[in-house]
Amino acid sequence: MREFTVPPLAAAPLVGGLADAVFDHAESDPGRVALGRKDGAGVWRDVTSGELGAEVLALAKGLLAQGIRFGDRVAVMSRTRYEWTLFDFALWTVGAQPVPVYPTSSADQVLWTLHDAGVSACVVEHEDHAMTVGSVVDRLPHLKRLWQLDTGAVGELVAAGARIDDEVVHRHRRAVTPDSVATVIYTSGTTGRPRGCVLTHGNLMFESDTLLAGWEPVFRSRPGEEASTLLFLPLAHVFGRMVEVAAVRGRVKLGHQPQLTAGALLPDLAAFRPTFVLAVPYVFEKVLDAARRRAEAEGRGAVFERAVDVAVRYAQAQEDREFGLGPGPSAALRLRHQFFDKVVYGRVREAFGGRVRHAMSGGSAMDRRTGLFFAGAGITVYEGYGLTETSSAATANPPERPRFGTVGPPVPGTSVRIADDGEVWLRGPHIFSGYLNDTGRGGPDGWDGWLATGDLGALDANGYLTITGRKKEILVTTSGKSVAPQVLEHRVRSHPLVAQCLVVGNDRPYIAALVTLDQEAVDHWLAMQRRPAMPAAELVRDAALEKEVRRAVIAANTLVSHAESIRTFRILARPFSEEQGLLTPSLKLKRRAIEQAYAEEVAALYR
The missing domain is CATH 3.30.300.30 (ANL, C-terminal domain)
Structure with missing residues (x-):
C-alpha cells in the first residue's frame, strides 16, 4: 500500500485558543480535581479547576504587568514541573508564545535557541540555568527579563499584576484564534542546528482532541473512573507538551515528575496511581529489566522467563485473532497466563501504581517482543509515531486493534503516503505552519501540503505503518x-x-x-x-x-x-x-x- 487516510473524528477548531479550556472548566466545574501537586513535604495535594483558573489568571496579570505582550516569545528552561504548566497556560492566555528549552542545554544551545527565537524574556528553574543564560546574555539583545522558579518567580509575578483588572487579561485571551502561534519548539538537531517548529493553537487543539476522542479507553480504563496521568516526559519535547494540553482539555488529572530515574519515578507512580501513562520505550524497557533483575535476585529467574514467554505468546494469539489469523489463546495457554498473572504480571502492574491498564509510547521504536510482553501482562502499550512538525502523533495503534512492532495507522484526519524512495509523507490539520525564520520555504516540506519526514517506512494492507530507518542515516x-x-x-x-x-x-x-x-x-x-x-x-x-x-x-x-x-x-x-x-x-x-x-x-x- 502506498497511501492511507483515516477520516477525522474531531473537527478542526474554528475559534479560541488553548487557554480557554482552563477558564471554561473553572467556570463550569470549579470543584473538579484538575492537577496533583507535591507540597514541600513530598505529599501529593489536589488542585481544583477553580484553583488552576485563578492561578493562571493571576500569573497572566503579572506577565502583562512585566511587559509581556501578544506575540512575544518567552523561553522556559526547566524540568517537568507544575510551574511549567502554569506558565504555558498563562502565556497562552495573553497571546504570548512559550519557547521550551531543555534543562540540560549547554550555553551554546541556549544562545542559539534564544537568539533564533528572539525571546524577550526567559523563565529558568534554578541558579545553574540562570548562570547558563547569564553567560550568553550579552549576545541576546532582545532579552529583557529573567525569572527563576526556585527563587519565587511565580509569587513575584502574581504580586506585580495584582492591580490589573481581570477583563484586561480576558481581552488578550479572546484575541487568540486557532491560527495564532502557540509555541515554537526546536528540533533535536541530530543532523545540524535545531530548527524552530512553529505550532499554532489549532495544531495542538486538533491533535489533543483527536487523541482524546479516538483513544478514550486509554484515558479511562474503567467506566466512571477518574482519569489521571503522571507526566514525566520533558515538557521541552512535543510529546510531553501534547500530554499536558490533552490532560487539561480532556479533564484528566495531571501530575508532574521531574526525574526520569527509577528511584524517583517508581515511588511517585505508586503514590499518584495514574490510570494511564505516556512514555518512551526506554521507560518500559527499564521496568521490564528491573522486574527481571528482582526475580533473578529472588532465585525465580527461570520462572520469570517462562512468564515472559507465556505473556508474549498470549498477546500474539490475541493479536492474531483480531486480524483473522488465528482462534486466539488456547485453553492451556489461558490457564498458564492466569497462573502467571497472580505471581508475576501483577507485580509488573504495581510498578506503574496498580491502576494502569493502557499506555502510549513514542519518541523511538519499541521492540515488538517488549510490546507483546506488556500486553500479555495486562498493560497494552499503544505505539505511535510523530515529529515536532506534526504536533506529536501522526500515527498510532488503535485501542481495538493494536499491531505490535508497528506504529499504527494514521490518526484520524491524517494521511500517510510512501514516496517512491520509501520516504514517509504526512498531511493533516496538526501539521505545523513552517520553520521559524525559514524564508526559503515558508511552510512544510513536500508538495501540496505534504510533509516529507525524512523517515523511511512501509504501509501494510491494513494501513499500519512500520518505520524502517532515516534517509540520512x-x-x-x-x-x-x-x-x-x-x-x-x-x-x-x-x-x-x-x-x-x-x-x-x-x-x-x-x-x-x-x-x-x-x-x-x-x-x-x-x-x-x-x-x-x-x-x-x-x-x-x-x-x-x-x-x-x-x-x-x-x-x-x-x-x-x-x-x-x-x-x-x-x-x-x-x-x-x-x-x-x-x-x-x-x-x-x-x-x-x-x-x-x-x-x-x-x-x-x-x-
Whole structure:
C-alpha cells in the first residue's frame, strides 16, 4: 500500500485558543480535581479547576504587568514541573508564545535557541540555568527579563499584576484564534542546528482532541473512573507538551515528575496511581529489566522467563485473532497466563501504581517482543509515531486493534503516503505552519501540503505503518549494500546488559557496531555470578561479558541478510551522554559526533 487516510473524528477548531479550556472548566466545574501537586513535604495535594483558573489568571496579570505582550516569545528552561504548566497556560492566555528549552542545554544551545527565537524574556528553574543564560546574555539583545522558579518567580509575578483588572487579561485571551502561534519548539538537531517548529493553537487543539476522542479507553480504563496521568516526559519535547494540553482539555488529572530515574519515578507512580501513562520505550524497557533483575535476585529467574514467554505468546494469539489469523489463546495457554498473572504480571502492574491498564509510547521504536510482553501482562502499550512538525502523533495503534512492532495507522484526519524512495509523507490539520525564520520555504516540506519526514517506512494492507530507518542515516558499504542501522541497533539494545548501540559501516567494507553497557544491569549480572564489581576498563575486556553482548549481536543479525549483518563490535567503557555532546536532549544518538569522538575505536573495527 502506498497511501492511507483515516477520516477525522474531531473537527478542526474554528475559534479560541488553548487557554480557554482552563477558564471554561473553572467556570463550569470549579470543584473538579484538575492537577496533583507535591507540597514541600513530598505529599501529593489536589488542585481544583477553580484553583488552576485563578492561578493562571493571576500569573497572566503579572506577565502583562512585566511587559509581556501578544506575540512575544518567552523561553522556559526547566524540568517537568507544575510551574511549567502554569506558565504555558498563562502565556497562552495573553497571546504570548512559550519557547521550551531543555534543562540540560549547554550555553551554546541556549544562545542559539534564544537568539533564533528572539525571546524577550526567559523563565529558568534554578541558579545553574540562570548562570547558563547569564553567560550568553550579552549576545541576546532582545532579552529583557529573567525569572527563576526556585527563587519565587511565580509569587513575584502574581504580586506585580495584582492591580490589573481581570477583563484586561480576558481581552488578550479572546484575541487568540486557532491560527495564532502557540509555541515554537526546536528540533533535536541530530543532523545540524535545531530548527524552530512553529505550532499554532489549532495544531495542538486538533491533535489533543483527536487523541482524546479516538483513544478514550486509554484515558479511562474503567467506566466512571477518574482519569489521571503522571507526566514525566520533558515538557521541552512535543510529546510531553501534547500530554499536558490533552490532560487539561480532556479533564484528566495531571501530575508532574521531574526525574526520569527509577528511584524517583517508581515511588511517585505508586503514590499518584495514574490510570494511564505516556512514555518512551526506554521507560518500559527499564521496568521490564528491573522486574527481571528482582526475580533473578529472588532465585525465580527461570520462572520469570517462562512468564515472559507465556505473556508474549498470549498477546500474539490475541493479536492474531483480531486480524483473522488465528482462534486466539488456547485453553492451556489461558490457564498458564492466569497462573502467571497472580505471581508475576501483577507485580509488573504495581510498578506503574496498580491502576494502569493502557499506555502510549513514542519518541523511538519499541521492540515488538517488549510490546507483546506488556500486553500479555495486562498493560497494552499503544505505539505511535510523530515529529515536532506534526504536533506529536501522526500515527498510532488503535485501542481495538493494536499491531505490535508497528506504529499504527494514521490518526484520524491524517494521511500517510510512501514516496517512491520509501520516504514517509504526512498531511493533516496538526501539521505545523513552517520553520521559524525559514524564508526559503515558508511552510512544510513536500508538495501540496505534504510533509516529507525524512523517515523511511512501509504501509501494510491494513494501513499500519512500520518505520524502517532515516534517509540520512542509511549506510552504504563499499560493496554498494544499503543498510538501515536502526533495526540492528534496536535489537542489540534489547539485551538487558546493553545501554546503547551505534551501527557503523558507511563507505567501509562491512557493518560493525559500538556498544555501551547498562551499569546497573552489569552490576546485577556480576552479583548473580558471584563475581566482584569490576572497573569499566576491565569490563570491556571481560570474556563472559563479551559473550553476552555477542548473543545480542547474533540475535540482531537474524533480522537481516548476511551482507547487512554486524561482523564485529567494540564494547565501550562508558555510555554516550548528552554532556559529551553525543546525545540530543531527547536521547537520540548524534551519529556524526559519536563517530568523530570514537574515531580510533571505529578505525580499529576495520583493521
